[in-house]
Amino acid sequence: VISPVWRVKGLDPHTDTPVEILHTVLLGFVKYFWRDAISIRIGQNKLKRELLETRLSSVNVAGLGLSNLNGHTLVQYAGSLVGRDFRAIAQIAPFVLHDLVPKDCYDTWVALSNLMPLIWQPEIDDCTDHLNKLTVAIDNFLACTAMWTPRWFNKSKFHIILHVVDHIRRFGPAALFATESFESFNAVIRAKSIHSNHCAPSQDIAHSFAHGSRIRHILSGARILIRDPNTKAHNSESNSPVQFESEVNVVVGKGPLTLIRRPNIITDYLGLDTLQDTTKYGQHFPDALASLPRNILEGNNFRTCKSVVLFNGDICKIGDWVLAVNHTAEQSPIVACVRELIQHKDSEADMCLHPDAILLECGIIGESVASYSMPAVRPHGGFLLYPIEQILCTANLQHHCQLHKCAASGTDFIYEERVKTSKTKLAIHHSGDPGDLILNTAQMHNAKHMQGLRIPIRQPDMNLAILEGAAREIRTRTNDTTSGAPLTSTSVCGRGGRGRQVNTSLQQHSQVQSVLQG
Numbered sequence: 205v206i207s208p209v210w211r212v213k214g215l216d217p218h219t220d221t222p223v224e225i226l227h228t229v230l231l232g233f234v235k236y237f238w239r240d241a242i243s244i245r246i247g248q249n250k251l252k253r254e255l256l257e258t259r260l261s262s263v264n265v266a267g268l269g270l271s272n273l274n275g276h277t278l279v280q281y282a283g284s285l286v287g288r289d290f291r292a293i294a295q296i297a298p299f300v301l302h303d304l305v306p307k308d309c310y311d312t313w314v315a316l317s318n319l320m321p322l323i324w325q326p327e328i329d330d331c332t333d334h335l336n337k338l339t340v341a342i343d344n345f346l347a348c349t350a351m352w353t354p355r356w357f358n359k360s361k362f363h364i365i366l367h368v369v370d371h372i373r374r375f376g377p378a379a380l381f382a383t384e385s386f387e388s389f390n391a392v393i394r395a396k397s398i399h400s401n402h403c404a405p406s407q408d409i410a411h412s413f414a415h416g417s418r419i420r421h422i423l424s425g426a427r428i429l430i431r432d433p434n435t436k437a438h439n440s441e442s443n444s445p446v447q448f449e450s451e452v453n454v455v456v457g458k459g460p461l462t463l464i465r466r467p468n469i470i471t472d473y474l475g476l477d478t479l480q481d482t483t484k485y486g487q488h489f490p491d492a493l494a495s496l497p498r499n500i501l502e503g504n505n506f507r508t509c510k511s512v513v514l515f516n517g518d519i520c521k522i523g524d525w526v527l528a529v530n531h532t533a534e535q536s537p538i539v540a541c542v543r544e545l546i547q548h549k550d551s552e553a554d555m556c557l558h559p560d561a562i563l564l565e566c567g568i569i570g571e572s573v574a575s576y577s578m579p580a581v582r583p584h585g586g587f588l589l590y591p592i593e594q595i596l597c598t599a600n601l602q603h604h605c606q607l608h609k610c611a612a613s614g615t616d617f618i619y620e621e622r623v624k625t626s627k628t629k630l631a632i633h634h635s636g637d638p639g640d641l642i643l644n645t646a647q648m649h650n651a652k653h654m655q656g657l658r659i660p661i662r663q664p665d666m667n668l669a670i671l672e673g674a675a676r677e678i679r680t681r682t683n684d685t686t687s688g689a690p691l692t693s694t695s696v697c698g699r700g701g702r703g704r705q706v707n708t709s710l711q712q713h714s715q716v717q718s719v720l721q722g
Contacts, residue, residue, distance in 0.1 A: 222371040222381045223364055225323055226287055232361040233316055233345075234290040237309075238297075242282040245305040252304055253279055254630070258612040259300040259605075262632035266524050267600035268295055269649040287384060294320045295600075295646050298576050302606040308352040314577055315345040318661065321651035323368065326379045329652075335369050340661050342366065347664035350673040392416075423460065427453045509545035509559050516650065518598040520545075525581075525601045527653050528564060529594040536656035537596055539581055539643060540564035540588070553592075561589045572659040573642055575606060579659060581641045597650035601641040608636030 209215070246252045260275030270292050278289060285293075297313045305313070319341045328334045342365060349356050356362060372378055393409055400408040422428065430452050511521040520526060520542055527537040544563040547553065553560045565587055570580035581601055603610065614633035617624050645658045 218367075219370070219374065222375050223368040223378070224381075224383055225368065225378050226383050226387075228361045228364055228368075229320070229323060230287045230290040230294070232359070233365075234294045235285070236356070236359065237313060237316065238285070238290065238293055239282050241301065241305055241309065241313075242279060245309060255612055256300060256304060258630045259632060260296075261629070262612075262614075262616070263296050263299060264600065264602055265292075265296070266521075267518070267598035267644075267649065268292070268647050269518075270295075291648065295644070295648060296602075298578075298646065299602045299605065299642075299644070302575065306352075308348070310575075312345070312348040312352050314575075315341070315348040317646035318577055318658070319345050320646060321648050321654065323378050324382075324648045325651045325655070326377050327652045328372075328377055331373065334655075335373060337655075337661070338372070339369050340663055342369070343666060344661050344664050347666050347669035350666070350669045351676075352673065354670070354673045354677055422456050425455060427455055430454055505549045507547050507549065509547055512545050512559055512562075512592065514595050514597065515593065516597050518650070520595070520598055525567070525599045526564070527596045527599050527650075527657075528588075528590055529596060537653060539567040539569060539599060539601075539657070540590075541567065541583055543587070546589075558592055561591055562595060564588050564590055567641075569643070569657065573604065576642055577659050577661070578645050579643050579657060580604070581643045582639050596653045599650075599654070600644040600647045602644055603634045603638070604636075604640040604642055605632065605634065608634070608640065610634050610636070 210217075242253075246256065257275035257279050260273045260278050262275075263273060265272060273292060273296075278285065278293065294317055298310070298317050301310055301313055319338075322334070322338045322341050325334070346362065349362065368378060371381070375381055392413075396409045396412040397405050511519055514520055514526075522542055522545065525539060525541050528540055530536065530538050541564065542562060543565050545559040546561045546563060547558075548560045551560055565583050565585065567581045568584045570582060572578065573580050610632050612630045612632055614631040615628040616631040618627040618629050619625065620627075643657060645654050647654060
């Protein structure tokens, strides 16, 4: 029996079926590598597992759009994680796995982390340039994987990812055809199916979705066309009445709008919640604006804020790093640290609960850090006063713990149900230079603004990577055979005699021989 779908004229399943990035990348590569790192590379080494848990719980998540990570959950239940957990792991893996996994494994993690924001970038300005970068990043990831071990290529997803470039060129950003947003409706469908008489469940679900769409349309302030058949309207161009229904455009009144003035169960159900403006008043503004007239400063007309909601929805606090618009539009945005949020009393911005200006300490972007393939950043003490309109987004920066050998020698209080307790847990103490930072270009949130600051990836030599990976695999198998250890159940090209034939043919290859001897 052949499905009638395959008889549709013009349907090409290879080009018309886009790559599903959720199951290919997050529930594919990231899941495979994370379970390998926890169960094999780290294994039952208690010290390494505790160190990894501490690093995960202490990692800085500012700018990533994530809540603080629970390191124990991500390590202990590595086989039961979901997509959002792997999404967080992929963005911070290079900063927590160093010194815990072999170098080839770590290099593959770095390549995967640098690939993630290119796949999930929601807006693409220059499609040709973006796809060229994406192609190189995919090749680099596959080359690092081959150098680590060719056994991974038994998984078909390492081939499927090659098609994502063509699908983005045809359908647009991969986030548009990702299933994360559509799977969120599963809970709604399940609830509507349960709370029905089960006589016509599909019809009940459709009516419920239509009703929810109507409520969303009304409460969002849209105009509604109401026709009254009992009212006759007159034609203004003639003296005779014209028999047609009266049409009036109305909007929702103040009474129903009170239901959505602040987040509640109705707005949460309909998806109408928005980030609340968390701008707060703090202490009086000190003398950083000494150039202003004395009467303004002496009148206590300034105050500082604790946090502000940027125009893209990011919550920015004192001490967070941000990307700001450079004075030259052609240049990449500047990286700066927020030092003060300044508000002038009774100003127009004060009425809107926004700061009048943001005091930024600029950062110097240095050379690429080879182990992370990300740029180094250091604050240099130069200050700029920026309006909030020129702040693009928050950025994620991490301390260079790999260089300074930061250890789990600090402590932090444990929160239970959002209440601070007297219990403590280990935390990473950042030693050495606190200003030695790494710009995390693997962040998926606001990836569009981060592209100009990424370190270019060089086109890898795929043939050399495959040869080195195959040679390493042969060397490992030879050592296992010599020592009497049983061969693993997974081979490069399958099990049994076929794998041994491939090993023999590879050993006879002159290039592999040179790699083995080198």
